[in-house]
Every structure is written in C-alpha cells, then in structure tokens.
Amino acid sequence: MRITERExxxxxTDYDLPGTLSSxxxxxxxxxxxxxxxxIGNHWVRLRSSSNSIIAEVAEPVTDWSWLVDFLQTHxxxxxxxxxxxxxxxxxxxxxxxxxxxxxxxxPWECLASFILSSTKQxxxxxxxxxxxxxxxxxxxxxPPGHSxxxxxxxxxxxxxxxxxxxxxxxxxxxxxxLRETARMIHSGEVILERLYGMDVDDARAELLKLPGVGRKIxxxxxxxxxxxxxxxxxxxxxxxxxxxxxxxxxxxxxxxLEKFTQTYFGPNAGYAQQYLFxxxxxxxxxxxxxxx
DNA sequence: TCAGACCCTCACAG
DNA sequence: ACTGTGAGGGTCT
Numbered sequence: 001m002r003i004t005e006r007e008x009x010x011x012x013t014d015y016d017l018p019g020t021l022s023s024x025x026x027x028x029x030x031x032x033x034x035x036x037x038x039x040i041g042n043h044w045v046r047l048r049s050s051s052n053s054i055i056a057e058v059a060e061p062v063t064d065w066s067w068l069v070d071f072l073q074t075h076x077x078x079x080x081x082x083x084x085x086x087x088x089x090x091x092x093x094x095x096x097x098x099x100x101x102x103x104x105x106x107x108p109w110e111c112l113a114s115f116i117l118s119s120t121k122q123x124x125x126x127x128x129x130x131x132x133x134x135x136x137x138x139x140x141x142x143x144p145p146g147h148s149x150x151x152x153x154x155x156x157x158x159x160x161x162x163x164x165x166x167x168x169x170x171x172x173x174x175x176x177x178x179l180r181e182t183a184r185m186i187h188s189g190e191v192i193l194e195r196l197y198g199m200d201v202d203d204a205r206a207e208l209l210k211l212p213g214v215g216r217k218i219x220x221x222x223x224x225x226x227x228x229x230x231x232x233x234x235x236x237x238x239x240x241x242x243x244x245x246x247x248x249x250x251x252x253x254x255x256x257x258l259e260k261f262t263q264t265y266f267g268p269n270a271g272y273a274q275q276y277l278f279x280x281x282x283x284x285x286x287x288x289x290x291x292x293x
Numbered sequence: 294t295c296a297g298a299c300c301c302t303c304a305c306a307g
Numbered sequence: 308a309c310t311g312t313g314a315g316g317g318t319c320t
Binding site: 024025115116118119120121122123124125126174175178212213214215216217218221234235236237238239278282 | 314315316317318319
C-alpha cells in the first residue's frame, strides 16, 4: 500500500523561498503567516521554509509529489550554478544580496499566458490581473477547511472561448486580444507547447514568436521559467538598465551586439545570472523615487 | 532601427 | 480631497 500524506518535507539548501516566489517569475503566490500559499496545477499548496528544507502542505492527500519537486527545482545544486558566473563586481554583489534565489520550473501555458499579461505592467498589477483571470475562468480546486477558495489557472480552451470584453474586465487592457488569440492558437494545436521540450532553444523560441503578444522578451521568459533553457536571457527594462550601466557605460549597444554579449559573457547559466541581476536591480538598488536630491 | 499607439491602474506632486 | 502626470518585467505597425 502506498503512503498518502498531506504534508511533505523536501530537503533544500541554499533556497530563499520568499525571495524566489516573489521575484517576478511566478505571479500566484501570497505570503500568509510566515508561509506562502499558491496553486500548482490542480493543487492548492502552502509552503514554508525550515532549516535546510521546505515544508509543503496540500489540501488532499497525494502519493506522488514529483510535480512539486519539479516546480521548486530543489535538487539543483545552486553553488555549482553560481560558480559558472563571470567573476565581476555586479554579479558578485547580486549573489551576495540575493543568497538562495532560484529559478522555478513552471507550467508552460500558465507561464506564457501570464507573461503576455506582463507587458508594461508592474509586478503587483500582473498579480492582480492573473488573480482575476483565475477567479473568473479557472476551475475551483480543493482547499483545506477554513481557507478561501482557490482556482486553477484557466485552460487555453477556456480563455479562447472568452470574449475580449470579458478579458478586458480582468484589467488587462490592450493585452486581451493577444491573450485570446494566443489561447486559440494553443488550443487549436497551431503551436504545441509540449513539443518545445525536445527542441533546441532557437527553434523553441521561433515557435513562441508565432504567437501574438509574444516578442523576444516574453518568449525568453517562458523559455527560461517554464522550460529551463539556460541560454534564454530575457532583457527587460531592469536588466537593460543593469547591462547598460554596468557593462556598457560608454554607449548603448546595438541589439545584435547586446545579444552576442548576453549569450557569451554570462556562461552556461546565463538565464540564472539574468535572474540575479533582475532581482538585485529591482529590490536592492536605490529606487528611482528616492534617489532624487 | 525608430517612434507612436495601445489599456489601465497606482503613486505621487501640487 | 481632488486632479494632473508619469510610468509600469513590451509588442505591433
């Protein structure tokens, strides 16, 4: 007989759970009483950090926890990843300031849809939009007694069936037609997200770029956060600021030159380096509002 | 390559 | 309190 439990202790060293869950790669995690509540697939999940481990609780007993371990990527030895970073001062600062920051491994559809909604939005706003989307279109999932309702991320089929007005009601503005059309193309099989796992990074990116509302930056986010392609290096306004300031102080590099740089300088775990730069810039630097005289 | 448009919300200045 | 303004993990034309 197999053991089913509602709780599991997952060994995890060098793992900053709050930092990772709030670092702008996933948008459905809320802090509550020193723990983090979210939904993975059809599972309501509560996570909390302990010494060298993460304690996870779900609503109903499960036997197979691989979906959670895969999401958290706890097996990855962070030290060996950080060891491949170039030994420069900016990254050194970021590593020191963001100790234990990790990359998650998310569901491709949820990640794709979420990042389509991310363009020119602040992270809190993205969280709000995704939340509304799940409440309105997601299937309810079981929650422990006493907890507020939770919903799975809505399927591509469901979102393709929604009207543009219904989507705009979720405060996503001009992103609504992008999300709707992308949902349709995924549901119809014009782009098959499962196939990207077996492709090389350039082919996988080309597939994502077929989708409306998906440009280079969002494609690279999905490649990195959902598929684990380490060659993907999303360049957003924060990372661009870091790159310009730290590595190209003289003049702005061309797009081609910048791509060459990010694909070579940061080494085999460039995607990880990107997340450290992003999180460092966003959380640890002097904010622009307070650095006025 | 280079604008400008695109929705909407929030923070902040006055 | 109330309005004006700017900007936010971009993409498309």
